[in-house]
Amino acid sequence: MHQPDGRRRDADRTRREILDVATQEFANRGYDGTRVDAIAERTRTTKRMIYYYFSSKRQLYVAVLERSYAQIREVEAGLNLDHLPPAEAIRRLAEITFDHHEASPDFIRLVSIENIHRGKHIGQLESLAALNSPAIQLVEQILKRGRADGAFREDVDAIDVHLAISAYCFFRIANRYTFTAIFGRDPVDPDRRDHYRRQLGDMIVSHLLVGSR
């Protein structure tokens, strides 16, 4: 009836546990650095189950990637900044993005890793339809309002702004180690966190305001 360890058979749970561990392993060691045996050992099941559910190391990695992106997208979809005036809304969005990046280092590592592989896995995921990213829609709404006010410049679009915000947030986390080694200042130092967050907000807002250059 039960497993020796008191655990029932549970396909969903086994699958999820494998994905959880695999996410950490891939994020920490990269695709080639990850050992399927190492994932199995950290799971309450065996390597056999990894192949039972995911068929191959590669497909496991793709599943990890897909789930990670889906989770991020879910969070983004829950945001609403319509109640704030445009300049404040975009600053708030930048700050939220900043916080999300700091809270998701594993996701950031996975993205870096996938780019090292030239996006050859993420390209296969049609679940990430390029068009309706909630993050972009959010920026679009804010830009629209800001332009209607006459406050925002017209020559940058939502994807441009999203790129600028993401770049700052992503770089700070992703390149933490080399940056610290070279410049002797850890960009993730909690004491400087607020300063960086304000700098990003200032930068994005001042850039968007008409006549600021």
Next chain:
Amino acid sequence: MHQPDGRRRDADRTRREILDVATQEFANRGYDGTRVDAIAERTRTTKRMIYYYFSSKRQLYVAVLERSYAQIREVEAGLNLDHLPPAEAIRRLAEITFDHHEASPDFIRLVSIENIHRGKHIGQLESLAALNSPAIQLVEQILKRGRADGAFREDVDAIDVHLAISAYCFFRIANRYTFTAIFGRDPVDPDRRDHYRRQLGDMIVSHLLVGSR
């Protein structure tokens, strides 16, 4: 007297050729994805020579990293923007940084890879003294002049500015593949190159100018 292929024995050249090939291989495949045999095959020499000159795969990787950083630093050290007024100088520096990143995708990949490994190799290189990076000194000079003018804000220092500039330039190249997959727009599209470059310049300058927020 000569090798069968007409090539003399030449330690420096062999060393350099190994480093050249290894740089490409490590940049393209990551540390764990790189095969020492693959490097050897692309060289006019054999795997034995890699171990003769570099002792191990790891030390070869460290040598690649060290040389790559030294090359970048060399370029930076040759810059001088004293002839431009502060706002123009910082814009010009941003543009030059932008161009360098676009021209050095292998270096960017190596940096990403090293960060995946949490900087454990670059940390050992004391050749990269944290203090006197030419890039930082350059920003420092410009900021100093801009503040003397009363034109630049006082609450961001050279490393902060360098972070903001690098983040934008680095992200655009490093995350090209996932960005394209998700947002359907390649940030390295040559047709949009000037637009991105101007956006970066505008952003940095407007951020630095007093009273711009």
Next chain:
DNA sequence: TAGCGTATGTACGAACTAGTACGTTATTAG
């Protein structure tokens, strides 16, 4: 409760990969 498909465990193998033992040839100092 019988039976069948889903879920799980064990043990193994074929291929790969970093590193080396051993031998050879070129170059140069004296």
Next chain:
DNA sequence: CTAATAACGTACTAGTTCGTACATACGCTA
């Protein structure tokens, strides 16, 4: 010219790693 040393090549090994053949147990359904 000759000896010594630096530069180079071949063939191999020990250990690792993805993946699987084979065996078994659980639990739902009829």
